[in-house]
Amino acid sequence: MNSAILDLAELGWSGYFAAQLDPDTPLIPARVMAVHRDRLEVLGVGLDTTIAPFIADEDDDQSHATIGDWLLLDPALGRARRLLARRSLFKRRAAGTARKLQLIAANVDTLFIVSSCNQDFNQARLERYLVLAEDAEVMPVVVLTKADLSETPEDYVHEAARLLPGLLVEIVDARDPKSTACLLPWCKKGQTVAFVGSSGVGKSTLVNTLTGGDSIVTQAIRGDDDKGRHTTTGRALHRLAAGGWLMDTPGMRELQLTDAASGIDGVFADIAALAQACRFSDCRHDGEPGCAIIAATADGPLDPDRLKRWRKLAAEEAHNNESLAERRARSKAFGKMAKSVMKAKQERREF
Numbered sequence: 001m002n003s004a005i006l007d008l009a010e011l012g013w014s015g016y017f018a019a020q021l022d023p024d025t026p027l028i029p030a031r032v033m034a035v036h037r038d039r040l041e042v043l044g045v046g047l048d049t050t051i052a053p054f055i056a057d058e059d060d061d062q063s064h065a066t067i068g069d070w071l072l073l074d075p076a077l078g079r080a081r082r083l084l085a086r087r088s089l090f091k092r093r094a095a096g097t098a099r100k101l102q103l104i105a106a107n108v109d110t111l112f113i114v115s116s117c118n119q120d121f122n123q124a125r126l127e128r129y130l131v132l133a134e135d136a137e138v139m140p141v142v143v144l145t146k147a148d149l150s151e152t153p154e155d156y157v158h159e160a161a162r163l164l165p166g167l168l169v170e171i172v173d174a175r176d177p178k179s180t181a182c183l184l185p186w187c188k189k190g191q192t193v194a195f196v197g198s199s200g201v202g203k204s205t206l207v208n209t210l211t212g213g214d215s216i217v218t219q220a221i222r223g224d225d226d227k228g229r230h231t232t233t234g235r236a237l238h239r240l241a242a243g244g245w246l247m248d249t250p251g252m253r254e255l256q257l258t259d260a261a262s263g264i265d266g267v268f269a270d271i272a273a274l275a276q277a278c279r280f281s282d283c284r285h286d287g288e289p290g291c292a293i294i295a296a297t298a299d300g301p302l303d304p305d306r307l308k309r310w311r312k313l314a315a316e317e318a319h320n321n322e323s324l325a326e327r328r329a330r331s332k333a334f335g336k337m338a339k340s341v342m343k344a345k346q347e348r349r350e351f
C-alpha cells in the first residue's frame with residue numbers, strides 16, 4: 001500500500017525541498033517513515049527500503065535524521081548522503097541528567113490541538129500546546145471535540161479563539177465524518193498532520209474518522225504486502241483518507257513544553273511587547289515602579305489570569321534552561337578535572 005507512491009508530492013515534497021537540490025549531484029529524495037535503533041525506513045518514488053541511520057554533523061544534535069525528514073540517497077551506495085533543511089521540527093530535552101536533545105518529528109505542516117467542549121477545556125493547556133507549535137514552526141489548529149455533548153459549544157470556540165490573534169478553531173463531533181470534514185483542507189495530498197491533547201479528548205476517534213475507519217493498527221498489520229502478510233512494523237507516518245499523512249509516534253504523544261523560549265514570546269507577544277515599555281529593562285514585573293505589565297492588568301487590556309499563565313510557562317522555561325546551563329557547567333568542570341588528572345599522571349611519570 002505505502003510503496004505505491006507515484007510522485008514525490010504525494011509524500012509531502014515541495015518547492016521548499018526541491019530548491020535545496022544540487023543539479024550536479026544526482027541523488028534520490030526519500031522520506032523517513034520510521035526510526036529504529038540501527039536503521040531508518042524510507043519511502044520514495046518506487047522506493048521502499050531501509051538504510052543506515054544518518055547524522056549530517058556529529059557536533060550538531062539537531063542533525064540526526066528523524067521521522068518525517070527528507071534525505072537524499074546515493075543509489076550506488078544505498079545510503080543517505082544529505083539531510084535536507086526542515087520546514088518544522090518537534091524536539092524535546094530527554095529526561096535524566098544528561099538532558100540530551102531528542103528529535104521527535106520533522107516536516108509536520110499542521111498540529112491539531114485537541115480539546116473537548118467540557119471540563120477538559122483549559123486555556124493554560126491550550127496555550128502550552130500553542131507554544132509547542134510556535135516553537136516547532138508548525139501551524140496550529142485547535143479542534144474542539146464533543147460538540148454534540150455541549151449545549152453552548154460556541155462559548156468554547158470563542159474562548160479558544162481569544163488565545164492568539166488569527167487562531168483557527170474548529171468544532172466537531174469526532175465520530176462523524178460529516179462533522180470532521182472541516183479538517184480535510186489540512187489533510188490533503190502532500191500534507192502532514194499531528195495531534196496533541198490530553199487523554200480522552202477524542203484523538204483516536206478523530207484519527208479513525210480521518211483514516212476512513214482504516215485504523216492504524218490494521219494498516220500496520222496489513223502492511224505493504226498484497227498477500228496480506230505482516231510486513232510493516234511501527235511506521236510513524238500513516239495515510240489519511242484525504243491523501244495526507246498522519247504523524248503518530250510515542251514521542252509526539254508525550255510532547256511537553258521544553259526549550260520553547262521563542263514559542264512563549266510568539267504566543268504571548270502582547271506581554272513581550274508590554275515588557276518593552278517597563279521602566280527598567282530587567283523588570284521582573286513584580287512591583288517595580290513603572291512596570292507596564294502590571295499597569296496593563298490594573299486598568300487595561302491584559303487579563304490577570306493570562307499574566308499568571310505566562311509567568312508559569314516562563315518559570316518552567318527558565319527551569320529547563322537552567323538545567324541545560326548546569327549540564328554545560330558540569331561538563332566543563334569534568335573536562336577541567338580530567339585535564340588536571342592527566343597532568344598529575346604526566347608529572348608523576350616525568351618525576
Ligand SMILES: Nc1nc2c(ncn2[C@@H]2O[C@H](COP(=O)(O)OP(=O)(O)OP(=O)(O)O)[C@@H](O)[C@H]2O)c(=O)[nH]1
Binds near residue numbers: 172173174199
Ligand atoms: N459524543 C462524543 N464522543 C466522543 C467524541 N470524541 C470522542 N468521543 C468519545 O470519547 C471517548 C474517548 O475518545 P478517544 O478517541 O479514545 O480519546 P483519546 O484522546 O484518543 O484518548 P487517549 O487514547 O487516552 O489519548 C471515546 O469513548 C469516544 O467515543 C465526540 O466528538 N463526541
Ligand SMILES: [Zn+2]
Binds near residue numbers: 284293294
Ligand atoms: Zn515590568
